[in-house]
Amino acid sequence: MFSQISTCGLMGIDGFEVSVQTDVSNGMPAFEIVGLPDAAVKEAKERVKAAIKNTGLRFPAKRVIINLAPASQKKGGAGYDLPITVSILAATDQMTVDDADETMFIGELSLDGSINSVDGILPMVIYAYKNGYRNIFVPKDNANEAAVIDGVRIYPAASLREVCDHFTGAARIAEHTVNLKEYFSRSAESLLDFRDVKGHENVKRALEIAAAGNHNVLLIGSPGTGKTMLAQRMPGILPDLTFDESLEVTKIHSIAGVLPKNMPLILNRPFRSPHHTISSAGLSGGGSSPKPGELSLAHNGVLFLDELPEFHRDVLEVLRQPLEDGEVTISRVNSTLTYPCNIMLIASMNPCRCGYLGDRRRQCTCTPKQINNYRRRISGPLLDRIDIQVEVPNVDYDDLTSRAKTESSAEIKKRVNRTRQVQLERYKGMNIYSNSQLTAGMLQKYCALSDEDNEMLKVAFDTLGLSARAHSRILKVARTIADLDGDENINASHIAEAIQYRSLDRKYFE
Ligand SMILES: Nc1ncnc2c1ncn2[C@@H]1O[C@H](COP(=O)(O)OP(=O)(O)O)[C@@H](O)[C@H]1O
Ligand SMILES: [Mg+2]
Numbered sequence: 001m002f003s004q005i006s007t008c009g010l011m012g013i014d015g016f017e018v019s020v021q022t023d024v025s026n027g028m029p030a031f032e033i034v035g036l037p038d039a040a041v042k043e044a045k046e047r048v049k050a051a052i053k054n055t056g057l058r059f060p061a062k063r064v065i066i067n068l069a070p071a072s073q074k075k076g077g078a079g080y081d082l083p084i085t086v087s088i089l090a091a092t093d094q095m096t097v098d099d100a101d102e103t104m105f106i107g108e109l110s111l112d113g114s115i116n117s118v119d120g121i122l123p124m125v126i127y128a129y130k131n132g133y134r135n136i137f138v139p140k141d142n143a144n145e146a147a148v149i150d151g152v153r154i155y156p157a158a159s160l161r162e163v164c165d166h167f168t169g170a171a172r173i174a175e176h177t178v179n180l181k182e183y184f185s186r187s188a189e190s191l192l193d194f195r196d197v198k199g200h201e202n203v204k205r206a207l208e209i210a211a212a213g214n215h216n217v218l219l220i221g222s223p224g225t226g227k228t229m230l231a232q233r234m235p236g237i238l239p240d241l242t243f244d245e246s247l248e249v250t251k252i253h254s255i256a257g258v259l260p261k262n263m264p265l266i267l268n269r270p271f272r273s274p275h276h277t278i279s280s281a282g283l284s285g286g287g288s289s290p291k292p293g294e295l296s297l298a299h300n301g302v303l304f305l306d307e308l309p310e311f312h313r314d315v316l317e318v319l320r321q322p323l324e325d326g327e328v329t330i331s332r333v334n335s336t337l338t339y340p341c342n343i344m345l346i347a348s349m350n351p352c353r354c355g356y357l358g359d360r361r362r363q364c365t366c367t368p369k370q371i372n373n374y375r376r377r378i379s380g381p382l383l384d385r386i387d388i389q390v391e392v393p394n395v396d397y398d399d400l401t402s403r404a405k406t407e408s409s410a411e412i413k414k415r416v417n418r419t420r421q422v423q424l425e426r427y428k429g430m431n432i433y434s435n436s437q438l439t440a441g442m443l444q445k446y447c448a449l450s451d452e453d454n455e456m457l458k459v460a461f462d463t464l465g466l467s468a469r470a471h472s473r474i475l476k477v478a479r480t481i482a483d484l485d486g487d488e489n490i491n492a493s494h495i496a497e498a499i500q501y502r503s504l505d506r507k508y509f510e
């Protein structure tokens with residue numbers, strides 16, 4: 001007696017088809033699972049046996065062999081419990097699956113036969129849909145997430161009993177749908193607004209430029225000046241996620257198992273702010289069955305590293321390549337996995353170890369050596385990936401208590417959107433989307449300066465003592481400022497403003 005049932009495995013952020021083949025033959029009772037199962041899949045044996053018995057069905061007292069094909073691909077997790085069980089029931093004539101070649105089963109079983117949620121449902125359903133599957137049985141708790149994909153019927157199952165009753169016709173499981181429109185409208189409200197930040201006009205301008213050109217930012221200021229508050233408001237002025245971006249973000253959160261149950265689709269750009277004690281594995285992802293790390297959870301959004309110099313040096317090293325490539329590669333024993341991480345990095349730091357260098361309220365207690373050591377914790381190559389460095393000063397009491405109306409995030413976002421559009425058109429077909437991605441070769445073409453302006457920039461370099469790395473950063477940021485102004489050419493005022501966002505380079509990182 002033989003049966004074959006389909007399910008889905010996960011490799012990185014993509015699904016792959018797994019065919020669960022069951023052969024039941026006479027002979028010494030035995031139960032084997034072959035086809036590169038990991039420890040969790042092997043343990044399915046105990047769960048499957050108990051779940052079948054406790055649902056009032058019969059586990060065959062025969063030789064039961066399960067093959068998970070393709071046998072060459074590693075299978076992990078507990079999501080194979082349900083398809084294995086269904087396959088055994090089908091092979092022993094206890095269940096007849098209609099349209100088996102268009103139907104997938106995914107789910108973990110408890111010993112009592114109830115079905116538990118699994119991570120990564122969304123990429124699996126996407127895979128199933130793209131490969132011609134039309135019916136998918138998923139754990140009830142994953143139903144919202146699964147139903148995001150149009151064109152497949154999602155059947156949420158709370159127990160093995162429900163699945164059996166569905167196929168006997170005793171009680172059909174109702175197809176699950178979600179109203180995506182409703183979710184779209186719900187999300188926008190929860191974002192923090194720049195309207196709440198008093199004063200700091202200069203910093204807000206820098207953040208607007210960052211959002212408009214997709215530049216990474218370093219905020220430098222004493223404790224309590226509002227750095228965290230400012231950074232948290234970035235997602236609200238970044239362009240809205242497109243549906244495809246939203247799916248990609250949701251996929252990653254789905255795999256990591258951090259998707260809220262009532263939120264099937266992530267509609268806001270992520271804002272992740274891992275604590276400075278995070279390990280490199282926590283940042284880049286990994287573990288025995290690899291999960292996306294903070295870098296990938298921030299994909300299409302903001303990674304905020306508060307107190308940057310407090311992070312371990314090796315953790316900061318891990319950042320460099322992914323920031324450049326937009327993806328993070330995790331090495332495993334026999335293979336590598338790649339997760340996307342197109343992120344905007346916002347980092348904050350105090351000006352010195354005690355935090356009060358240059359502060360009006362308190363005296364700095366650091367020695368010059370301590371100050372130097374503190375700053376040197378951030379390596380040049382990492383700084384190289386940060387286009388904008390801006391000081392966050394103390395806000396005047398008058399500003400803080402002022403009732404003057406400040407601009408809302410929605411208003412700022414309009415300008416950001418417009419400026420992004422200009423860049424999308426300019427770089428069409430070039431595989432880049434924003435000024436921050438301009439390569440050295442492209443800089444000459446798109447950031448050309450007049451002789452006069454070139455001379456001005458040179459003088460600024462000499463007098464301010466800017467480091468060489470500042471040069472291309474200044475050009476890119478000047479390009480974005482010109483785009484915000486709607487100017488085709490970069491002019492002196494654009495350059496002058498861009499230099500402002502590097503002066504810290506000279507002041508702090510000589
Ligand atoms: N410019 C500001 N406008 C309104 N509130 C502010 C401002 N700056 C600071 N605050 C208040 O001070 C608190 C501390 O700011 P925070 O962003 O945590 O500072 P930092 O991260 O620089 O240490 C904020 O939660 C906010 O209530
Ligand atoms: Mg803070």
Ligand SMILES: [Zn+2]
Pocket residue numbers: 352353354355356357364365366
């Ligand atoms: Zn100090």
